[in-house]
Amino acid sequence: MKKGVIALLILIAGALAYFVITAGNQAQPPPPPPTPSPAETKPPAVLNTSTAMPTAAETPAIKSYEINYSHVITVYIGDIALKMSGWTVEGVGEYGNYSFGKLVLNIPPQGPVEITYKAATEGRTVYVVTCASGQCQAESGPANYTSFLNLKGDSRAEKGSCSHLGQAGTLYEERGRISPETLSQILSDLSVNGTGVFTAVVCEAGGVPLTTSANVYLNVTLYGQVLTIKLIVDSSAVSISAYNSTRYKLLLTEAKAAQRASA
Numbered sequence: 001m002k003k004g005v006i007a008l009l010i011l012i013a014g015a016l017a018y019f020v021i022t023a024g025n026q027a028q029p030p031p032p033p034p035t036p037s038p039a040e041t042k043p044p045a046v047l048n049t050s051t052a053m054p055t056a057a058e059t060p061a062i063k064s065y066e067i068n069y070s071h072v073i074t075v076y077i078g079d080i081a082l083k084m085s086g087w088t089v090e091g092v093g094e095y096g097n098y099s100f101g102k103l104v105l106n107i108p109p110q111g112p113v114e115i116t117y118k119a120a121t122e123g124r125t126v127y128v129v130t131c132a133s134g135q136c137q138a139e140s141g142p143a144n145y146t147s148f149l150n151l152k153g154d155s156r157a158e159k160g161s162c163s164h165l166g167q168a169g170t171l172y173e174e175r176g177r178i179s180p181e182t183l184s185q186i187l188s189d190l191s192v193n194g195t196g197v198f199t200a201v202v203c204e205a206g207g208v209p210l211t212t213s214a215n216v217y218l219n220v221t222l223y224g225q226v227l228t229i230k231l232i233v234d235s236s237a238v239s240i241s242a243y244n245s246t247r248y249k250l251l252l253t254e255a256k257a258a259q260r261a262s263a
Contacts, residue, residue: 062206064243066091069235071103076230082107086115092208093243096121097143098251120252127255138258162203162211165237169205174198183220194220210237 066089073084088101100118107113119128126143129136154176162171178196196218203211218229 062208064093065208066093066241066243066247067208067237068239068241069101070238071233071235073103073234074232075105076232077227084115087238091243091248093245093248095245095248096123096252097126098248100251118251118255120248120255122252122256127252127259129255129258136258136262138255138262140259159201164203164205164210165240167205167210169203169210172202172204174200174202178216178218183218192220192222194218196220209235211235 069088069090071084071086071088075082075084082105084103084105086101086103088099088103091098098118098120101116103115105113105115113133115130115132117128117130119126121127121143124143125140127138127140129138131137156172156174159171159173162169176198178198180193180195183192183194183196196216198214198216200212200214202209212233212235214231214233216229216231216233218227218231220227220229
């Protein structure tokens with residue numbers, strides 16, 4: 001497999017997993033946080049029932065939480081099918097939003113490629129650090145900047161009721177387009193042109209996504225090679241707990257430090 005195709009797979013698959021879970025998260029302007037204390041950034045494994053989300057019948061928006069998600073992503077490019085799996089943690093709360101995770105993509109004959117990332121918002125800015133194959137990239141931008149992490153569908157329709165982790169929710173279907181400008185911005189490190197479309201079926205409770213099944217279709221030209229790419233994403237919440245302000249402050253500090261180091 002050509003090096004450029006491998007890079008495209010890693011970038012798209014990693015970014016898409018981030019998009020699927022954080023699509024519904026909106027940055028909240030926070031007060032200046034105090035200096036953080038050390039915290040271990042690993043996924044929470046136990047459901048904190050004291051912060052269990054209200055059922056759909058109660059209908060209030062949920063404004064503060066931390067959710068651990070599992071992901072399985074299949075990437076089809078030509079006659080090649082690759083699978084990636086992993087986890088992410090998403091936090092939304094009063095100081096700002098945060099996210100971190102690890103995904104592993106198996107690329108024969110190269111073997112497994114580990115993708116890790118961390119992100120945090122401060123006011124109206126998001127700071128993101130993504131690492132793959134030992135190389136890291138730091139970036140920042142407006143909290144609602146165009147990326148796979150917050151693509152919005154052109155249409156959104158209610159499809160019925162759903163439940164997950166004991167929470168009653170509403171099932172939605174979203175459809176949207178990925179413009180050449182958006183794709184170029186997302187994959188700015190590669191000489192790529194193209195367009196795409198996506199559909200996503202999401203089970204939400206109080207505005208929080210609990211499960212997501214998404215299909216993304218891309219038609220791209222990479223270094224003169226025309227490629228058709230399909231991605232299938234299945235994500236599920238495995239635990240819900242309280243927003244962790246210490247974790248947020250640590251991730252924000254690390255993400256901002258990476259921006260300065262790469263400047």
